[in-house]
Amino acid sequence: MKYIFIIFFTILSFQLAAQHSYKISYTSSYNNKVTPNQDPLLVYTNKDQTVITSAKISEAKASYPYETFYIDRKQTDLYYRIYNFSARKEIATIDADILNKNVLELKDGTRKILGYTCKKAITSINSNSIEIWYTNDLSVKGAPNEVGQNLGLVLEYNRNGNSKITATQIEKIKSIPSTVSELNFSNIVDGLTYQDAVWKSRFIQVPIFKDELINFIDQPKSDSVLRFASGTVILRKVKVPEIKNGSQAFVELVQKSNGDAYDRTGSVFMIAVDQKQTFLDGMKNGVQTLPLYENGNGKQYPGMIRTDGYSPVYELMRFFTPFGINHFNKRVTLKNKTWQDSVIYRQDVSEFLSVMSGKEVYIGTYIGNYDKGGHQVSLELTIHPGGESKMASKKVLPIFNTTNVMEMGGQDYATFFSEEKGLEVTFNLPEDTKNIQLRYITTGHGGWGNGDEFVPKENKIFLDGQMAFKFTPWRTDCGSYRLYNPVSGNFKNGLSSSDLSRSNWCPGTVTNPNYINLGDLKAGKHTIKVQIPQGEPEGTSFSFWNVSGCLIYN
Structure with missing residues (x-):
């Protein structure tokens, strides 16, 4: 009072x-x-x-x-x-x-x-x-x-x-x-x-979305919030103030189900404007107007890789919605369990301050779903001055992003890892660099027993033909988020679907980036290649991998 x-x-x-x-x-x-x-x-x-x-x-x-x-x-x-x-x-x-x-x-x-x-x-x-x-x-x-x-x-x-x-x-x-x-x-x-x-006076708050719906609807209406891909993508232009060196930045998303019961892929992204053509052009004019990636499997994948003249989006945060949080809480009751009413996803994105500071930028959120109720989200960017972040002064170059944020607008799933070539991107580095890093996010998908969601698969990253890094992305802590998943499927052995280990994600979590050291690079042309042994399809089910990568350097 x-x-x-x-x-x-x-x-x-x-x-x-x-x-x-x-x-x-x-x-x-x-x-x-x-x-x-x-x-x-x-x-x-x-x-x-x-x-x-x-x-x-x-x-x-x-x-x-x-x-x-x-x-x-x-x-x-x-x-x-x-x-x-x-x-x-x-x-x-x-x-x-x-x-x-x-x-x-x-x-x-x-x-x-x-x-x-x-x-x-x-x-x-x-x-x-x-x-x-x-x-x-x-x-x-x-x-x-x-x-x-x-x-x-x-x-x-x-x-x-x-x-x-x-x-x-x-x-x-x-x-x-x-x-x-x-x-x-x-x-x-x-x-x-x-x-x-x-508390709030100690940092800068940049509100982006407040209780906005991300749902599947035939003709979504846009106002200050732009809506694309039948309403499954929302986008807004925001003004970011000038930021002092050493500051830290976080994106924080609050999500709850508004009718969709399933776990879904989500992404918070920012439109890269360092080249003539942007992903926003494809959102407005159709994703098929964006550069196409082909690797020999007979399919075309628009807007996923950097070319001369086009940059994919910066992926600020990859997240995964749980099974029906909030909307279905009262429909399923279990003794001695109280369901959470929302998920808060929060991640440090200080490395992107150099492309935000003092600018108007487009920041968006995608949740893949086919539900009219969909999901309700709030998103803000917070900037905390006076820290000691070494990332805020970095330069960022977007290289690839295979998360098909325009899925409901015709952008296909990234199934090209079935070919040995996998993902291969040749790019131009504008200047000599030292201690350059690849910020790499990867998650495997294919939601049946033998699908890549549930089978560990090694990721290999090559730079100019040489192995730079390899690892097997895998999460074994999914059971920790059971109380976020009221309508997760349950099995006869007492486990819930949300308990199961997965290829680098759990329902209700953020997937953290890997920072891969690529050493010192000279200005000019370089090639990054990602190989993953993608599983074979079974009937109408198929596996795919969402990977995003940007270079971070001084």
């Missing part, structure tokens, strides 16, 4: 002669090494008030956003948290219990800090061992955080024996400066609302 009112909390201009105010400076350290370039914590305190701030905040030099803390000791130790988003926007909350949440155990023994006799107290917070040293010599209370505020003046806070906040200077001052002591708010909210707003 949000409640709004105005609090005026001011320090009187006159002070009682017996009242003393103090300014305490603190330094953070780890393993006894002082943290470099820190903004030192400051605590201002007297018998009526404690303020926890920092040197830059108190000097009006801090960058937004920032947080300060106030304790009103005249009104039963009310603890205020104030968050400044900007010079004109702030939010606050009151926590009357936080100072009493941690039960402190007083210990024997004393030590001197800055010439004051300190006593020891310990507690445990979130499985962290906390030790504080506090003094009563100054007849005031205060601390650099909420721990020990009512014991005395805390001069050292020690977490797990290695992370410390230690007082380095204590100054007696006439009064607490009005610049840090005066409170004047009009936006006080409950603690949960406050914490949510603070």
Whole structure:
């Protein structure tokens, strides 16, 4: 519940002669090494008030956003948290219990800090061992955080024996400066609302879809969300702000069934625009207008490989829907099992920031299905500045993507691995590179006992005719996701279909990329080849492999 009112909390201009105010400076350290370039914590305190701030905040030099803390000791130790988003926007909350949440155990023994006799107290917070040293010599209370505020003046806070906040200077001052002591708010909210707003202010959110349907319908209607392939593909143009180096980016998709009971292949992708022709052209004009791949098996596969003049899509995330999550939860009940109401798929996609930053891009989602109810999805991109990601500064070159996201628009399944040639792509590398990597996603399909979905198959990757990497993609943890699959088929032996191990995927999971080191490459023409021993068809059933690959380099 949000409640709004105005609090005026001011320090009187006159002070009682017996009242003393103090300014305490603190330094953070780890393993006894002082943290470099820190903004030192400051605590201002007297018998009526404690303020926890920092040197830059108190000097009006801090960058937004920032947080300060106030304790009103005249009104039963009310603890205020104030968050400044900007010079004109702030939010606050009151926590009357936080100072009493941690039960402190007083210990024997004393030590001197800055010439004051300190006593020891310990507690445990979130499985962290906390030790504080506090003094009563100054007849005031205060601390650099909420721990020990009512014991005395805390001069050292020690977490797990290695992370410390230690007082380095204590100054007696006439009064607490009005610049840090005066409170004047009009936006006080409950603690949960406050914490949510603070958390979301720390990163950039780029919303893409909100509760959109991906379903099979004859003539889907487009608005700001474009719909293709009978509604099984949705696409939207979004603006991505300029991104600082070192940032990390994630895509997060929330999915639930809106009527489709089966496990389906899904893909979050971005249109590559580094060449004249794009996959979006094929979505608008028909996939047969895109370059065709042929390898001798008599079939044509449009839009799957890079050519001179055309780039396939960047696959940001490959995911698989479970059997009927949410929509069918109440139709199937099992004792001592509670079905999940949705799946959250989240993946680091920092390597794609170089082709997103400061641009308008088309990002889409595909779920292959033939159901009028289909699936409901929400998708967002989040960007987290100030990290240490080495991937954000990489260049990305899309090479192939055989996931037929325009399946219901006439793009065939990738069955060409039945031929020895498999998938072969010759591309032009624009510059000399060092430590180039292939970001490779692979999943096998063929949903019967001898199909490639259920038979381990070795993937081989060749670069310019030489073996670069080989492995057998296989997932054995599918049973972990049973509670996401209410209408998974069940067998007489007690297993569910969703329990079965598969070729690098499970119903309700993301398939992680492999990062394959290709070494140093010179500018010019190169060839990547993928070979997989695809199984033979049985009747009308056939196997195929969805593989995507892009090069990542400096």
